[in-house]
Amino acid sequence: MKKIALLGFLCFSHGVFAQQPADKYYLIKAGKIYDAENNRFVKEQQILIKNNTIEAVGSKVDAPAGVVVIDAGNATVTPGLIDAHTHLLTMSAPGENLAADALMHDDAYRVLRAAGFAKSYLDAGFTTIRDVGNSGQYLDCRVSSAIARGYIAGPEMHVSGPIISGEGGQFYQLPFHVKNQVAAQEYRVVNGVEDAVKAVKEHVNHGADLIKICANSERINLTPDEIAAIVKTAHEYGLKVTAHATADPFINMAVKAGVDGIEHGYYITDSTLELMAEKNVYLVATDPSARLMVKSYKLMGNNNYTTEDAKKEIAVLPERINRALKKGVLVVAGSDQYIDYKDTYGNLAKEAILSYYDAVGAATALRFATWNAAIILNAKDRKGVIKKGAAADLVIFNGDMEQNFEKTLYDVKSVFIGGKMINP
Incomplete structure (x- = not known):
């Protein structure tokens, strides 16, 4: 009788577990x-x-x-909107040293705070983000995993792990006794080609989805040979490499070294844009809106800075976007949001889209944050489109x-x- 009962239980269990929702x-x-x-x-x-x-x-x-x-x-x-340049694990006051957050807050605090930032992105309509450093040692990988497992709410994350940089990273004006320590905490500092290859392998081992480098840092930059070695190794593992590069000489050098993308690219010549188009290198244009510029100055105590002042200061940015489009460069939306402007990260991320609207109109501004962004994530026809x-x-x-x-x-x-x- 026990065998018959067990057989009946197994048959019943199979029927229950076989049901599909x-x-x-x-x-x-x-x-x-x-x-x-x-x-x-x-x-x-x-x-x-x-x-x-x-x-x-x-x-x-x-x-x-x-x-x-x-x-x-x-x-x-x-x-669903895509922000291709986020920093969920850091926050700075306007004008504050970039290292302050890493010095003042431990990993647990930064991860818990990032959970709130992630939810704000989702509430604002961002269903995918690309987080590109200033995230300690792979804290972004941990947050991404928590979202994927349903432990916290947030957009799908594509993460870079610590930015690969030259000595000192992007930190400035720090005393000697903490500078190297904090740089090592926030970046993967490399010295030489062999170390650059090792750094990429470390990122692969920790589950990074892409590699972010600093083509120009505070003082010490990666060499062309180091960047080329990073690119070669990353490509061998199926990862793209994107470069923080703000001025033309560094942008040009990174493109020639083989990177897949340029972050920021604020000051860029037509000849470099042509080279980018030839090599299919994208531009993540992290442009502030005039409104956000005014807000930033006010938070720093300057109430005389006007919207017209802001438009004059950032006039070069929409101009270079239109030049990039004419040259055939893929332009992608990225907010570079990490400043405490007394609003949610999700809302503040839209200021970049608003800046594009002033340059190219509603449809193309949205294309930067949907179709184009999906392309650099290898998600064409799956993300960033209604079809x-x-x-x-x-x-x-x-x-x-x-x-x-x-x-x-x-x-x-x-x-x-x-x-x-x-x-x-």
Whole structure:
């Protein structure tokens, strides 16, 4: 009888465990969608989501019985936003030394704080971010893993681990007795080609998704041979290399050494842009908005700095974006948000998109933060686009983003990530 009972239990258990959860469907009826692939807004579209994937898009789609219908008739639906240059593990006051956060806060504090920053990105409509250093020794890998496992809420993360740099990293004006110690805590300082190769292997072993280098640091820069060795090794392991490079000589040197991308690239010549286009090197343009510039000066005690002052100071930035586009360089959105501007990181990250809007208009500004960003993440057609077969990462913005970009960009109704709906 015991054998019969056990057999019955096993049969029953197999039947229970063999059951598959029912498919979950959403039907979004949108007043407008942003078609990132074709860089345009399209009116009166429906989006059918099945589990974690977009099943259909069109003016009228067939939906199964029991579908959850979402009325977004007065809204704009975009792909989930992508911020390709974030720093979730650090925060500085305006004008503060970059090393202060690492000196004042331990790893546990920074990780717990990053959990809040990650949630703010998701609430703001960012479903994917690319975190590029200033994160201690692989703390970004830990936060990324926690999000992937569902322990904390946040966007999908692609992480670089510690930035690979020359002696001293990016820190300045630190006393001798702490400078090297803090640099070693926050960067992977390399000395020579052999050490550069070892550094990349360490990053691979710790689970980094990409490699970030400093082409120009505070004083001591990586050599062209060191950068070339980093690129060669990273490519052997299937990882891209992106370079912090702000001025043309360093940008040009990094491109010639084989990097895949340039971060910032504030001052860049046409000849270097042509070289970037020839070698398919992308530009992550981390541009502040004029509004954010004014806010920064006010927090530092300068109340006389105006919006017109800001526009004059940053005029070179939209100009170089348009030159990059004309030369055929892929331009990608990145906020470089790590300053405490007394707002959420998610909201502040949108200031970069707002700056692009002033330079290229609504559609192309969104393309930088969707379609183009997905390309550098090797996620083309899966992320950053609303089409059949793409991941169900979407944002519903209240309002008409094409006609009223700034107001609508900051008015999030709902966010979908992996087919799960979040109401901020």
